[in-house]
Amino acid sequence: MDIVSNQQKKRMHPHKFILWVAIGSIVMMFAGLTSAFIVKSNQSTWMPVEVPRVFWLSTAVIVVSSIAMQMALRSFKQRGMQQYRLLMGLTLLLGAAFIIMQWLGFQQLWDVQNITFKGGGAGQFLYVIFGLHALHVLGGVIALIVMFIRAFAGRTKLYSAVPVEVAATYWHFVDLLWVYIMVFFLAVG
Amino acid sequence: MSEAMNVYPEVTTSHAVHHDEHHVHHHKETFITKYIFSQDHKTIGKQFLITGIIWAIIGGLFSVLFRLQLGYPDQTFPILETFFGKWARGGQIQPEFYYALITIHGTVLVFFVLTAGLSGTFANILIPLQIGARDMASPFLNMLSYWFFFMASVVMFSSLFITTGPASGGWTVYPPLSALGQALEGSKLGMDLWLISMALFVVSSLLGGLNYISTILNMRTKGMSMTRMPLTIWAMFFTAVLGVLSFPVLLSGAILLLFDRNLGTSFYLSDIVVNGEILPNEGGSAILFQHLFWFLGHPEVYIILLPAMGMVSEILSVNSRKPIFGYMAMLGSLFAICILAFLVWAHHMFVTGLNPFLGSIFVLLTLLIAVPSAIKVFNWLTTLWRGNIRFTPATLFAIGFVSLFISGGLTGIFLGNSTIDIHLHDTMFVVAHFHIVMGVASMFGMFAGVYHWFPKMFGRYLNSTLGYIHFWVTMVGAYLIFWPMHYQGLAGMPRRYLDKSSWVSFTQFGELDKMITIVSIIVFAVQLMFVFNFFYSIFKGRKVTTTNPWGANTLEWTTPIRPGHGNWEGEIPEVHRWAYDYGKDGREFIPQTEPIGENESKH
Numbered sequence: 010m011d012i013v014s015n016q017q018k019k020r021m022h023p024h025k026f027i028l029w030v031a032i033g034s035i036v037m038m039f040a041g042l043t044s045a046f047i048v049k050s051n052q053s054t055w056m057p058v059e060v061p062r063v064f065w066l067s068t069a070v071i072v073v074s075s076i077a078m079q080m081a082l083r084s085f086k087q088r089g090m091q092q093y094r095l096l097m098g099l100t101l102l103l104g105a106a107f108i109i110m111q112w113l114g115f116q117q118l119w120d121v122q123n124i125t126f127k128g129g130g131a132g133q134f135l136y137v138i139f140g141l142h143a144l145h146v147l148g149g150v151i152a153l154i155v156m157f158i159r160a161f162a163g164r165t166k167l168y169s170a171v172p173v174e175v176a177a178t179y180w181h182f183v184d185l186l187w188v189y190i191m192v193f194f195l196a197v198g
Numbered sequence: 199m200s201e202a203m204n205v206y207p208e209v210t211t212s213h214a215v216h217h218d219e220h221h222v223h224h225h226k227e228t229f230i231t232k233y234i235f236s237q238d239h240k241t242i243g244k245q246f247l248i249t250g251i252i253w254a255i256i257g258g259l260f261s262v263l264f265r266l267q268l269g270y271p272d273q274t275f276p277i278l279e280t281f282f283g284k285w286a287r288g289g290q291i292q293p294e295f296y297y298a299l300i301t302i303h304g305t306v307l308v309f310f311v312l313t314a315g316l317s318g319t320f321a322n323i324l325i326p327l328q329i330g331a332r333d334m335a336s337p338f339l340n341m342l343s344y345w346f347f348f349m350a351s352v353v354m355f356s357s358l359f360i361t362t363g364p365a366s367g368g369w370t371v372y373p374p375l376s377a378l379g380q381a382l383e384g385s386k387l388g389m390d391l392w393l394i395s396m397a398l399f400v401v402s403s404l405l406g407g408l409n410y411i412s413t414i415l416n417m418r419t420k421g422m423s424m425t426r427m428p429l430t431i432w433a434m435f436f437t438a439v440l441g442v443l444s445f446p447v448l449l450s451g452a453i454l455l456l457f458d459r460n461l462g463t464s465f466y467l468s469d470i471v472v473n474g475e476i477l478p479n480e481g482g483s484a485i486l487f488q489h490l491f492w493f494l495g496h497p498e499v500y501i502i503l504l505p506a507m508g509m510v511s512e513i514l515s516v517n518s519r520k521p522i523f524g525y526m527a528m529l530g531s532l533f534a535i536c537i538l539a540f541l542v543w544a545h546h547m548f549v550t551g552l553n554p555f556l557g558s559i560f561v562l563l564t565l566l567i568a569v570p571s572a573i574k575v576f577n578w579l580t581t582l583w584r585g586n587i588r589f590t591p592a593t594l595f596a597i598g599f600v601s602l603f604i605s606g607g608l609t610g611i612f613l614g615n616s617t618i619d620i621h622l623h624d625t626m627f628v629v630a631h632f633h634i635v636m637g638v639a640s641m642f643g644m645f646a647g648v649y650h651w652f653p654k655m656f657g658r659y660l661n662s663t664l665g666y667i668h669f670w671v672t673m674v675g676a677y678l679i680f681w682p683m684h685y686q687g688l689a690g691m692p693r694r695y696l697d698k699s700s701w702v703s704f705t706q707f708g709e710l711d712k713m714i715t716i717v718s719i720i721v722f723a724v725q726l727m728f729v730f731n732f733f734y735s736i737f738k739g740r741k742v743t744t745t746n747p748w749g750a751n752t753l754e755w756t757t758p759i760r761p762g763h764g765n766w767e768g769e770i771p772e773v774h775r776w777a778y779d780y781g782k783d784g785r786e787f788i789p790q791t792e793p794i795g796e797n798e799s800k801h
Contacts, residue, residue, distance in 0.1 A: 023335035026412045030442055034404055038446030041493065045454070045486055049465075054481035126457070129464035129482045137457060141450075 022171050025178065032182050035145065039138070039186065043193055046134045050197060056130030060194050061117045064139075067110035068191055071146075074103030075184040082177045086170050094160045100180070101157055104150040111143045131194070138190055146183050152176055227763075235345075237337035238763040242344050243322030244655060247648070249351060250315020251729060257306035262722050264299045267291040269715025271697045285363070294383050296696045297366035301384065302358065304369030305392070307637060309399055310354070312502040314347050316644050317441075318403075320505055321410045321434040323655060327754035328428050330419025330771060332764045335412040339405045346402035350395045357391035365392035368694065370495070373466035373487050377458045380472050390459065393452050400445045400452075407445075410438035419753070421773035426790070428752050428777040429528055433508020436536045437501050443540070444497035451490030458482070485550050492543035499636050500539045504532065506643020507574060510596040512777075513650050514578055516750045517593040518585025519786060521778035524577040531570030538567050548616040549623050557616040564614035571607050575600060586781070590748075591665030595646035598673045599639050605677075606635025609684065624694075627687020630680045638676045645669075648732070653747050657760040658739030664731040668724055675721035682710050751777050751789045 021029075049055060081096035115136065118124050124132035156176055236242060266275060267290075274289035285295035322340065326333055334340045357364040366384025367376040371392065379386040414435045418427070454465040458479075466487045467479035515522040522528065544552055544560040552560075578600045587593065609631040612618050622628065645668070652660045687693075691704050698704045746755040753773070757765050771791040779788040783799055 021416065023412045023416045026416055027335060027339070027408045030408045030411050031404070034408070034442045034446050037443050038450050041447035041450040041490055042454075045450070045465075045490060048486055048489065049481075049483060052481065052483065054468075056481070126461045126463045127478070128480065129458075129467070133457070133463045133465065137453060141453070 024171060024175055028175050028178055032179075035182075035186070038141070039190070042134070042138050042141070043190075043197075046131070046138070046193075047197060049129065049134075050131070054130075056128055056132065058118075058124060058131035058135055058194070059122065060135070060191075061114045061122070063110055063114040063117060064191065067107050067114065068187065070103050070110060071107045071184050071187050074100050074107065075181050077103060078177050078180045082170070082173050085173045088168065090160065094157070097153065097157050097160060101150065101153045104146060104153060104180075108143055108146055108150065111139060115139070135194065138194075142183070142187060142190055145186070149176070149180055149183055152179070235341060237333070237341045239322045239326050239334050239337065239340060240655070240761070240763075240765075242340055243319050245344050246314055246318035246322060246347065247655075249348065250311050250319060251732065253306050253310040253315065253351065255726070255729065257303050257311060258722050258725055260299045260303040260306075262719055263291065264296055264303070265715040265718045267296055267696065269712045271699050291696075293696050294363055294366060297368075297382075297694075298363045298384050298388070300694060301366045301368055301371075302354075302364050305365070305396075306354070308369060308498065308502065309396070310347075310351065312637070312640050312644070313403065313441075313498070314399070316502065316640060316647075317410075317434060317437050317505045318344070318347065318406060319644075320430070320509060320647050320651070321406065321438065323651060324430050324754065325410055325413050325434055326417070327654070327757065327761075327765060328431050328752050328777075329414060329417065329422055330753050330766075330773065331413060331417040332766070332770070334409045335417055336409055340409050343402050343405035343409065346398050346405065350398035350402060353391050353395040353398065357388050357395070360387050360391070362386040362388055364388040370488075370491060371455070372491075373455060373458065373484050374470055377455060377466055378470070378472060378477070379459075380475070390456075393456055393459075396452055397449060400449045403441050403445050407438040407441040410434055411442065414438075419770045419773060422753075422790075425526075425529075426773055426776045428508075429511040429522060429525070429532075430505075430508040432529055432532055433504045433511075436532050437504045440497040440501050440504070440536060440539060444494040444501075447490055448494035451487055451494075454490075455487065485547070488547050488550060489543070492546045493540075495546065496543040497539040499632075500535055502636055502640045503643075504535070506599060506640040506646075507532070509643050509647040509650070510578065510599045511581075512752070513592050513596040513646050514581050514600075515778055515780065516650075516748055517588045517590060517596075518582050519588070519749075519780045520581055520585045521780050521782070522577065523580035523583075524573070525776065525778065527573050528577055531573040534570040535567060538563060538570070542567065545614055545616075545619075548619045554616070561614060561616050565611065567614075568607070568611060571603075575604055575607075590649065591660070591662055591669055592646045592650035594666070594669045594673075595642045595649060598669065599642040599646060601673075602634050602639040602642060602676065605681075606631055606633075606639060610635060621690070622687060624692055625687035626683040626691050626693055629693045630683035630687060633683075634676070634680050638680070642672075645672075645728070650748070651754075652732075652735065652739075653742045653759075654754055654757075656736050656739070657742050658735050659742065659747075660735045660739060661731050664727060668728045668731070671724040672721055675717050675724070678717045679714050679721065682714060686710070746789075749787050751779060751787055753790060756789065756791055 050057075077096050077100040081093050081100060084090075084092040084096060118132065118135070122132075124135075126133060126136070153176060156172065232238075233241060236245075263278075266278075275286070276289040278286035278291065279289045282295065285292055285298075291299075322334075325331070354364075362383045364384060365371060365376065365388045367382060367389070371389070375381055376385050376389055379389075414427075414431060418424075454463075457463040458466050462479075464479040464482040466484050467477065467482040468484075470477040470479060511522055511528060542560060542564045544556065545564045548557055548560075582597070609627070613622055613628065613631055649660055649665055652658070686704075686707050689703065689707070691698060691707065699708070742759050745757070745759055748755070753771060756771050758767060773790045774793045775788065775790055777790055779790075780786065782788060783795075
C-alpha cells in the first residue's frame with residue numbers, strides 16, 4: 010500500500026500537468042505566427058520594423074516580476090503569508106505595468122514611426138504577436154488578482170502550494186515567451 | 199477510496215463528497231446541476247452527443263438540399279421557396295445559397311459533428327470509465343469545454359439567419375474570397391460569425407484535450423499501466439495530442455484573417471481587383487493561409503478518424519470474442535499516424551505553385567501513412583478471423599468502418615501522388631475519397647460506439663431491428679453515393695460547381711447524379727430513423743438487466759448499470775491484466791479486475 014502511494018506521489022498533480030499541456034498548445038500558436046512571419050519575410054515586398062525602445066523596458070519589468078513571483082512562491086511554502094501577500098502584490102503591479110508599457114510601445118509605433126495596420130509586414134505582425142502575448146499576460150494578471158484577494162480573504166485552511174505553483178509556472182512561461190518573441194523580432198525582424 | 203484519490207487533497211475533496219452522496223443520498227442535485235451545468239463527465243459526454251446529433255441533422259439536411267441542385271439542376275422545387283424565400287427564388291437554389299450550403303455542411307460535419315460530437319462524446323464518457331477514475335482531472339474545465347462548444351454552436355447557428363447569409367467560401371475559408379466582403383455575400387457578417395464561432399470551438403477543443411491528456415496520464419487506477427489500457431483510450435489520447443498541437447495554429451491563422459477582414463492589414467491580400475475596384479492591399483500571401491490552415495487541417499483528419507479506429511478495435515475484439523490482434527502494433531501505428539499527421543499538410547497544396555521537389559518529399563511522407571494504416575486494417579481483419587462473431591449492430595458498423603477505411607484509403611494513394619493529383623485535384627474524386635475514408639467511415643465508428651455504449655449511457659438498449667436496417671441502408675447507400683463520384687472525378691468533373699450542364703463532356707453523368715441524389719435522400723431518411731431510435735430508446739428502450747451485457751473485460755462494465763457521479767460505489771476496482779483476455783484458457787472472457795491465476799497461460 011505504502012509503496013503504491015509513494016509511486017503515485019511521484020506523479021505530477023493533474024492541474025499542473027494540464028498547465029504544461031496548455032503551455033505546449035500556446036507555444037504552437039506562437040510557433041505558427043512566427044513561422045508565418047519567417048515565410049513572409051522572404052518576400053520581396055517585406056517591410057521590416059524597428060522595435061521601439063519601450064519594449065526593452067517592458068522586458069526588464071517582466072523579468073523582475075518573474076523573480077518576484079518566484080520569491081512569493083517560496084514565502085508561501087515557508088508559510089510567510091505576510092511576505093507572500095507583499096510579493097504577490099508586487100508581481101501583480103509589475104504585470105500591469107508590463108501591459109501598460111506594451112500599450113505605450115504600440116502608441117509609439119503607430120504615432121511616431123507611422124506604422125499602422127496598412128500592409129502585411131513586420132510591423133503588422135508585431136501588433137498581432139505582441140498583442141496576443143499581452144492578452145496572455147492579462148489572463149495571468151487576472152489569475153493573480155484572484156489569488157491576491159484570496160490571500161487576504163479569510164484564514165488559509167489548506168496550505169497547498171499547488172495553485173501558487175501553477176500560477177508561478179504560467180507566469181514564468183509568459184516571461185520566457187516574451188523573451189523569445191523579443192529575441193525573434195530583434196534577430197529576424 | 200483509491201490511492202489515486204488520496205494523493206491530491208484538493209482533487210479528492212470534491213470526489214469524496216460525491217462519493218458519500220451515493221451512499222447517503224441526503225444531498226439533492228437540482229435539475230440544473232445534474233443535467234445542464236453538470237460537471238459529471240458522463241452527462242457532459244451526452245450533452246456533446248445530443249448537440250452533435252442536432253448538428254448532424256442540420257448538416258445532413260444541407261447536403262440533401264445541394265444534392266437536389268446537383269441531381270436536378272434544371273428543375274424547380276416550389277417548396278424550397280416556401281421555406282427559404284429569396285435563397286431559393288422560383289424554387290431554384292440560388293448560387294449564394296448553394297455555396298453557403300456546402301460551406302456550412304463541411305464546417306458542421308468536420309468540426310461540430312465529427313470532432314466535438316465524436317471525440318467530445320466518447321472521450322468524455324469512456325476515459326474515466328475505462329481507466330478507472332471518478333471523473334476528469336478538472337471537471338470544471340470539462341464543463342467549460344462543453345459550454346464553449348455550445349456558444350460556438352449558437353454563433354454558427356445564428357449566422358444561418360442573417361440577411362447576407364452564412365460563410366460561403368468553402369469550409370477551408372481560403373482568402374482572398376473569405377477576406378473580402380465585396381467579393382461574396384457570405385464573406386460579409388457571415389464570415390465574421392464563422393471565425394468567432396471557430397475561435398470558440400478551438401477553445402472548447404483545447405479545454406477538452408487538456409483534460410483528456412491529463413486524465414489519461416495521471417488518473418489511472420491501481421494496476422492500469424499504459425499498456426493495459428484499452429485501445430479506445432490510446433486513440434483518444436493521440437486524438438487529444440493532435441488537437442492540442444494543431445488547433446492553436448488554426449487559431450493564429452484565423453486571427454490574421456480577422457485582422458485582414460476588419461482592420462485593413464494585408465497578411466493574405468495582395469494586388470486584388472474586385473468588380474473593377476483596385477484594393478490598396480499589398481504584400482500579402484494567400485498561400486500563407488493555406489499553410490496555416492492545413493497544418494491544422496491535416497491532423498484534423500486524424501482527430502476525426504482516430505477515435506473511430508479506437509472504438510472499432512475495442513468493439514471488434516469484444517464481439518468476435520477474441521483478443522485484439524497485435525495490440526502493440528496497434529499502438530505503434532496510432533503513434534506513427536500521429537507523427538505523420540503533422541508532416542503531410544502540403545499534400546493539400548500540390549497545385550498552389552509548391553516547389554515540385556518539396557512536393558515529392560510530401561508525396562513520400564503521405565504515402566508512408568499507408569504503412570500504419572495497412573497494419574491497422576490487417577489487425578482488424580485478423581481479429582475477426584475465425585472469431586466467434588456476434589453480429590450486433592455495433593459489430594456491423596465496426597466492420598463497415600473497416601470496409602470503408604480500405605476503400606477510401608486506397609484512393610488516398612492516388613491523390614497522395616502529386617502527379618496524379620494535378621489531374622484529380624478539386625474534382626469529385628477528392629469528394630469521394632475524403633467522404634468515404636474520413637466522413638462516412640468516422641460516422642460508422644461513431645454509430646458503432648453509440649450502439650455499443652448506449653446501454654452504459656442510458657441503461658437501455660437501442661432497438662436492434664432498426665439498428666440492422668440503419669446499418670444496411672447506410673452501408674449500401676454510402677457506396678452508391680460516393681463510388682460513382684470517383685468516375686465523375688476521373689472524367690474531370692469539378693467539385694463545388696453549381697451547375698455543370700453546360701459542359702457537354704459531363705452530360706453523360708446526368709442520370710448518375712440523379713441516382714446519387716435519390717440515394718442521399720433515402721440515406722438521410724434512415725439517419726432520421728436512427729435519431730428516432732436514439733431518443734425513443736432513451737425513455738422506452740429495453741432495459742439493461744446485467745452490469746456487463748456484452749461480456750466485456752473493460753472497467754466501465756464493473757460500474758452499476760446507471761452509475762452516478764463518481765462512477766463506482768465503494769472502491770475503484772484494481773486492474774490486474776490487459777483489456778483483451780477473450781477466449782483464454784477455456785473461458786469466454788476474463789475481466790481486467792480479475793487477478794492473474796496461478797496456472798494461467800500468457801497471452
